[in-house]
Amino acid sequence: MHSCNMIHGDLKAINVLVSSDGVAKISDFDFSIMKGASILVFSESSNSRSGSARWSAPEILLAETPIRTTQADIYALGMTMLEIFAERVPYPECQREFTIAKKVEKGTLPDRPRQLQDNKRGNIMWQLLLGCWNREPSHRPSSGQVVNALVSRICNL
Template structure:
């Protein structure tokens, strides 16, 4: 059975089917993610000299013995796409729609960011600590917006590779909630342990019970997002992975579970308020971590910034 699956909703008012609106630019993926391929596309009838580019994030999964996999995946994509397309914040990536004709699996349409993630940006350009601190504040602002939604929107995979700079130099957080779509054997079997460096201990400790048996997908929370935020601060100011001197990603799981944390970058060490904040964000007990609203306040941000 191919996509779109007959009899299953393939779009919503907020997240329409863009299959006929876009023409792919790339024959092969422009970039590869852990469970997706990224293609660039432009409007089908675009005639401008420099047409606006869009990014199509096409899911990539292994084989499945589940006869309902395609229909379940389409339902998830449409529901998640509809929820995310309603988000409006300058630091949160805008979801435009869904496409069904670019790859084997459906794709999510979003804006394309020419320079790539902040990880790529830092490899190619030099940024001051003041600029990096501005990034941190913008990330905090976007995450505060998500967590203030009712119900709160959990990112689930906050890290440098999912954070971009737009043409105006503003931070844009992408891949919000994608973990809830890809948390199936067809996708998790293809994922690496690389994300463990940002993952809160309660999500990796088999002795910690799930907070709610009714939740589908990983038991990510706003508190686990806060933990990942702290690790992202380390990544930004060190321009390296958390636990930069540990080559094995899996080893980081055991380090985090034993209570070890990465060494703070020199700049963060020199800012007492920032180093204290990071330390509170990655404490083992989730309930003792500050909220994103508290974090913004402690970073000197106003209620509207």
């Protein structure tokens, strides 16, 4: 998707479907944009989607005029992977989006789930997730780097 200059803008587990042969398919492209077509700045009504704060990067959640980027998608991908491993949404203790925004503003990351065991594979995966959630968008891995880490570093253990 990113290699085609497309940004999803609302990545979370509910928007990932799995085919009968086990291939993940991303769905719900309501918020996707084509990078390079033009610079798009979203209004509050078009940029907010109720229920998506748990997956939103700080620069999306906290900005006056958020701009969707591949780096924000990577942050959401990290939260989506956490959601899949933990079998619950990020920040499950938070009932309101305001509470989530305050945690994100303070830099409070989700707790490491017990499903990511304290072993080589679990530690590598946790470090990958932490990289996806880096506060500085330019320090997050690219989608290609995430795939490479999953295939070469984790699957081959």
